Amino acid sequence: MFRIISIICVIITLVSANWVNDFDNSIYDQIHLRWQSEFCDFYFPAVTHLGDAEFYLSANLALFCFGDKKMKDSAKLSSVGLIGTMLTTQTLKCIVDRPRPEHTDYSCCKSSFPSGHTTAAFTLAYIYGAQYPKYRVPLYALAVSVALSRIYVGKHYPTDVIIGASIGTVGGIVVIHNKDFILSLGL
Numbered sequence: 001m002f003r004i005i006s007i008i009c010v011i012i013t014l015v016s017a018n019w020v021n022d023f024d025n026s027i028y029d030q031i032h033l034r035w036q037s038e039f040c041d042f043y044f045p046a047v048t049h050l051g052d053a054e055f056y057l058s059a060n061l062a063l064f065c066f067g068d069k070k071m072k073d074s075a076k077l078s079s080v081g082l083i084g085t086m087l088t089t090q091t092l093k094c095i096v097d098r099p100r101p102e103h104t105d106y107s108c109c110k111s112s113f114p115s116g117h118t119t120a121a122f123t124l125a126y127i128y129g130a131q132y133p134k135y136r137v138p139l140y141a142l143a144v145s146v147a148l149s150r151i152y153v154g155k156h157y158p159t160d161v162i163i164g165a166s167i168g169t170v171g172g173i174v175v176i177h178n179k180d181f182i183l184s185l186g187l
Contacts, residue, residue: 024157028101031151031158040152048149050142051117056082056124073183074131077175080182081123085171089119089164102154115156118164119171121146126172143168 049055057079064075098113121143129136147161156164175182 024159027158028151031148032101032154035152044145044149044152047142047145048117048153048155051115051121051146051150053082053086053116053120056120070131074128077131077179077182078124078127081127081171081175082120084174085119085123085167086116088167088171089114089116092163092167098157098160100155101157112156113160113163114167115147115150115160115164117150118143118147118156118161119168122165122168123171123175124168126169127175130172130176 060075060079060082063071067075092114093111093116096113097111100110100112125136125139125143129139143165147165150156150161151158
């Protein structure tokens with residue numbers, strides 16, 4: 001427990017450091033302002049919704065109801081991964097309480113740090129990529145697109161999506177490492 005509290009304190013300290021704010025603002029401006037184009041104006045607002053938890057939970061439910069055994073197992077694993085990583089993300093959102101870049105739709109649990117959409121995208125990319133290795137590259141390409149989209153549409157700073165990607169990846173690693181145990185629970 002002490003380790004977790006220490007890690008959270010380090011994260012909070014780093015996010016509030018001036019050099020991190022300078023990095024965030026510089027990269028944020030580059031993506032949010034300088035990438036403006038017809039393609040980006042179409043692509044990023046569309047792809048950002050692939051990070052919605054409702055999208056992933058609906059996809060998992062469809063795979064669980066209509067898929068073969070491997071698809072059902074993958075849906076179980078990814079649902080467990082999503083629950084764990086989203087609880088972590090929401091807890092950090094309330095602890096850090098960082099305003100979003102555009103200061104819209106702001107409240108404690110809708111704060112900017114870390115990005116929940118990015119967390120979900122990377123959780124699923126890792127788990128489904130481990131279950132279906134030939135789809136790993138497209139899954140990560142979509143996860144990176146979701147992360148970039150969150151900056152492009154003005155919802156997150158770069159460090160928000162970096163930490164979200166890290167939480168999602170670590171959560172995916174934990175789930176795949178404990179795959180046999182999770183599937184033995186008969187969920």
